Amino acid sequence: MTISGYLQEFHGLPVFHFPDRDTVVELPDAASVAWRVSGPTYCDSDDEQWEQFFARFLAAVDTTSVRALVVGGWDEAYDTSSAAIVTALVAAKDRLPALEALFLGDMGFEDCEISWIQQSDVTPLLAAYPALREFGVRGGTGLAFPPIGHSALRTLVVESGGLGAEVVRGIAGSDLPSLESLDLWLGTDEYGGDSTVADLEPLLAGTRLPALRHLALRNSVIQDEIAAALAGAPVVARLERLDLSMGTLTDEGAEALLVGQPLTHLSHLDLSHHYMTEKMSERIVDALTPYGVTVVVDDAQEAEDDDGEVFRYVAVAE
Numbered sequence: 001m002t003i004s005g006y007l008q009e010f011h012g013l014p015v016f017h018f019p020d021r022d023t024v025v026e027l028p029d030a031a032s033v034a035w036r037v038s039g040p041t042y043c044d045s046d047d048e049q050w051e052q053f054f055a056r057f058l059a060a061v062d063t064t065s066v067r068a069l070v071v072g073g074w075d076e077a078y079d080t081s082s083a084a085i086v087t088a089l090v091a092a093k094d095r096l097p098a099l100e101a102l103f104l105g106d107m108g109f110e111d112c113e114i115s116w117i118q119q120s121d122v123t124p125l126l127a128a129y130p131a132l133r134e135f136g137v138r139g140g141t142g143l144a145f146p147p148i149g150h151s152a153l154r155t156l157v158v159e160s161g162g163l164g165a166e167v168v169r170g171i172a173g174s175d176l177p178s179l180e181s182l183d184l185w186l187g188t189d190e191y192g193g194d195s196t197v198a199d200l201e202p203l204l205a206g207t208r209l210p211a212l213r214h215l216a217l218r219n220s221v222i223q224d225e226i227a228a229a230l231a232g233a234p235v236v237a238r239l240e241r242l243d244l245s246m247g248t249l250t251d252e253g254a255e256a257l258l259v260g261q262p263l264t265h266l267s268h269l270d271l272s273h274h275y276m277t278e279k280m281s282e283r284i285v286d287a288l289t290p291y292g293v294t295v296v297v298d299d300a301q302e303a304e305d306d307d308g309e310v311f312r313y314v315a316v317a318e
């Protein structure tokens with residue numbers, strides 16, 4: 001699976017693509033849309049680059065009313081980090097006092113494969129926008145997220161084909177008292193996803209993120225280990241939604257979930273894109289649906305066997 005399209009909705013608002021310099025369109029009310037500002041990732045000498053798009057955006061839109069902003073591509077995103085983008089956004093903080101939501105790196109595979117996107121330290125954005133309620137970033141290469149405090153953030157999404165252990169530890173060690181939803185695509189070690197269950201321990205222990213109700217630890221090559229850890233993790237008791245989709249979950253991890261602590265209090269359990277047998281999928285559904293839990297177990301995968309060596313793949317890697 002690859003990411004082929006762009007965000008159509010963000011922060012509950014339709015995404016509006018800020019036009020290039022040669023396109024004349026009527027701009028919507030500033031607060032009514034999520035503004036997508038994007039440049040080409042393969043620029044010719046006369047192409048408008050991201051910084052130029054952003055400067056025109058600041059001049060053309062009533063930025064004091066902008067609630068949501070989506071950053072798309074930038075020139076040579078496969079080779080040039082997002083550091084300059086982060087700097088430009090931080091510098092514009094006084095121009096965007098109403099900003100509640102920010103997504104960095106809304107690119108499809110034709111722009112830049114997810115594991116080729118060069119990111120940077122994104123925490124200055126959180127420091128610059130203390131009223132931010134939703135933050136998302138795509139791409140784990142070069143990504144840094146040292147522990148940070150932010151009192152308003154409610155949703156944090158990090159999409160990657162491989163999320164580094166230091167990033168996972170930084171997020172797990174952050175002080176985010178209002179965070180209700182955390183979505184981490186942990187990925188595979190082939191693309192830098194070297195985190196372990198131990199790196200997730202502050203999250204699993206339930207001693208941090210007191211408002212957390214939706215936890216997604218997905219797209220992971222260690223999905224069975226994560227499932228086994230969650231079977232006894234204190235944080236599960238206060239969750240409403242649990243998402244272990246897009247990974248390499250097998251009957252082993254599913255069995256751990258079944259024999260572990262009760263999951264009957266959940267409203268939603270997503271195990272889609274898995275390697276469970278049909279029998280195990282049916283067992284989980286039969287065990288939880290009588291309690292009103294919506295269980296998603298579609299998109300079953302088949303492991304590849306190459307001379308006795310078994311291969312299982314996450315949904316999004318390269």
